[in-house]
Amino acid sequence: MTTLKQATGPAYTRIYSVGAARGENAVPNDDLIGPIDSSDEWIRQRTGIITRTRAVPETDAIDLSTAAAAEAIEKSGLAPSDIDVVIVATISNPKQTPSVSAIVADRVGANPAAAYDINAACAGYAYAVAQADALIRAGAAKNALVIGAEKLSDIVDPADRSISFLLGDGAGAVVIGPSDTPGISATVWGSDGSKSDAVGMNHTLTEFRDGQAPWPTLRQEGPTVFRWAVWEMAKVAKQALEQAGVEAADLAAFIPHQANMRIVDEFAKQLKLPETTVIARDIETTGNTSAASIPLATHRLLEEHPELSGGLALQIGFGAGLVFGAQVVVLP
Numbered sequence: 001m002t003t004l005k006q007a008t009g010p011a012y013t014r015i016y017s018v019g020a021a022r023g024e025n026a027v028p029n030d031d032l033i034g035p036i037d038s039s040d041e042w043i044r045q046r047t048g049i050i051t052r053t054r055a056v057p058e059t060d061a062i063d064l065s066t067a068a069a070a071e072a073i074e075k076s077g078l079a080p081s082d083i084d085v086v087i088v089a090t091i092s093n094p095k096q097t098p099s100v101s102a103i104v105a106d107r108v109g110a111n112p113a114a115a116y117d118i119n120a121a122c123a124g125y126a127y128a129v130a131q132a133d134a135l136i137r138a139g140a141a142k143n144a145l146v147i148g149a150e151k152l153s154d155i156v157d158p159a160d161r162s163i164s165f166l167l168g169d170g171a172g173a174v175v176i177g178p179s180d181t182p183g184i185s186a187t188v189w190g191s192d193g194s195k196s197d198a199v200g201m202n203h204t205l206t207e208f209r210d211g212q213a214p215w216p217t218l219r220q221e222g223p224t225v226f227r228w229a230v231w232e233m234a235k236v237a238k239q240a241l242e243q244a245g246v247e248a249a250d251l252a253a254f255i256p257h258q259a260n261m262r263i264v265d266e267f268a269k270q271l272k273l274p275e276t277t278v279i280a281r282d283i284e285t286t287g288n289t290s291a292a293s294i295p296l297a298t299h300r301l302l303e304e305h306p307e308l309s310g311g312l313a314l315q316i317g318f319g320a321g322l323v324f325g326a327q328v329v330v331l332p
Contacts, residue, residue, distance in 0.1 A: 007139030013132070014183020015332045016078070016175040019071030020299035021064045022286060023055035023153070023169035035159040043165050048261020052168035052287025054153045061092045062100050064171035065149040066107045068295075073108060076175035078143055080109030083175070085141040087131060088117045089124025089148045089291035091320070092155060100149065110145065121199075122257045122319025123189070124148055124291035125172070126326060129315075130187035132176045143177040148291035155201070157217040163199070166260070167218070168287025172295020174332075182330075185244035188236055189325035198224045199320045229263045233318045234270040236326050240314060241271075244328035251277045252311025253301055253331065257318055258283035258293040267316075278305055290319060302331060 028051045029040040043049055055064065065088055073080050088101040101115035120127040125148035132144035149171035156164045176184070199220035203213035237256075241248060248271050256264055261283055268279055280297035289296060294315050302308060308331050316326035 009137045009139035010178035011137065012179040012182045013136045013176055014179035014330055016177055017072050017075035017332050018295060018299045018302060019068040019073070019075065019173040020296050021067035021171045022296065023053035023064070023151075024059065025054050025056065026051045026285070027054050029165070032158065032165045036161045036165060038161070038165070046260075046262070047166060048281070048284055049166065049287055051285050053170055053285070055151055055169040059151070060094045061090050061149045061151045061171070062094070062103050064151065064169065065100055065104045065147045065173070068149070068171040068173035069104055069108045069145055069147055072145065072173040072175050078175060078177070082143050083110040083145045084113050084143060085132065085135060086110055086113050086115040086145045087128040087147070089120060089128045090117055090150060091119055091121055091124070091290060092149075092151045093117060094154070101147075104147065105145075108145070113145075114141065120291070120323045120325070121321055122259065122290045122293065123317035123321070123323040123325040125294045126187065126315060126317040127189060129174070129176065129184060129327060129329070130189060130325060133184045136176065136178060143175060145173060145175055147171055147173040148293070148295050150290045150292045152218065152290060155217050160217060160219060162222055163218050163220045166288040168289045170286060170289045170292045170296050172292050172299055174295055185240070185328040187325055187327040188239045188243055191321050191323045193321065195224070195228065195322045197221070198228065198322060226260070226263065228322065229259060229318055230266045233316060233324060234267055236318075236324050237267060237271055237314060237316050240316065240326035240328060246312060246328055248272055248277070249274050250312055251314055252308045253278045253280065253313040255280040255294055255297050255301065255313050255315040257316065258286065258297055259288055259319070278308060298331070
């Protein structure tokens with residue numbers, strides 16, 4: 001009997017470069033407080049957000065993805081044609097199908113790369129990094145373009161007090177390829193669908209179509225999500241460090257999903273991060289951009305602290321599902 005031929009790839013992978021695109025408008029708290037009967041001070045105290053970036057109506061998640069991807073490819077030293085898989089993590093594709101990834105692959109010159117979207121909400125980028133790493137090491141791809149992209153302003157109810165003031169628009173992209181040394185650790189990931197009601201859309205598209213419900217928007221049970229993030233996700237972050245064989249003291253940077261500044265601060269406390277670890281706080285001026293938040297925060301961190309290049313960063317995403325994913329990476 002003929003034996004099937006199997007592909008094999010390199011032993012290790014790493015992130016080559018990062019690209020970013022944020023919504024065109026900076027939206028301060030004062031612009032949002034009317035419908036939710038709140039104040040700038042309340043939003044700052046609860047979330048750490050001063051302004052968030054939101055895209056103009058004509059810009060969608062595909063446009064944001066394309067801009068971020070173009071920068072990442074340019075900085076990677078690879079030709080667009082060297083990219084043979086494109087993975088986009090998003091919950092705000094303006095259409096159910098086709099995928100954002102296939103259109104972006106074509107726009108950036110990576111056609112005919114394999115292309116698919118994943119929906120793992122705020123953990124989507126960490127999930128996509130895990131997949132790109134595994135695909136390359138298995139020989140299923142040589143170089144991957146991974147994008148986290150959201151236009152959450154399309155699925156926000158301005159009068160909703162639970163989540164609307166948190167959300168922003170943007171995309172972050174990385175190019176991942178082979179490496180002589182380990183650049184992406186084993187991923188700790190998982191889900192808890194028993195808590196699926198804690199955060200997500202409040203209606204279905206079919207209910208909207210049939211006139212039974214308004215346009216679906218994001219909602220959350222704030223206290224439930226906060227407790228889960230602070231207690232359960234700190235454990236996951238510690239597991240990711242163990243899997244990578246490193247300690248908190250070895251981290252040059254900590255880049256958690258930019259959900260809420262209070263959660264970020266609590267994480268830092270529980271992980272006992274040393275003063276030397278730079279903590280990403282991109283939420284202050286970008287807002288919570290779900291799948292885009294970790295790569296956007298990474299991009300800003302490297303712009304403001306170029307000395308972090310080559311250092312270790314712990315990244316962790318967590319959100320609707322509930323889902324979570326964390327890994328340690330070497331910063332490009």
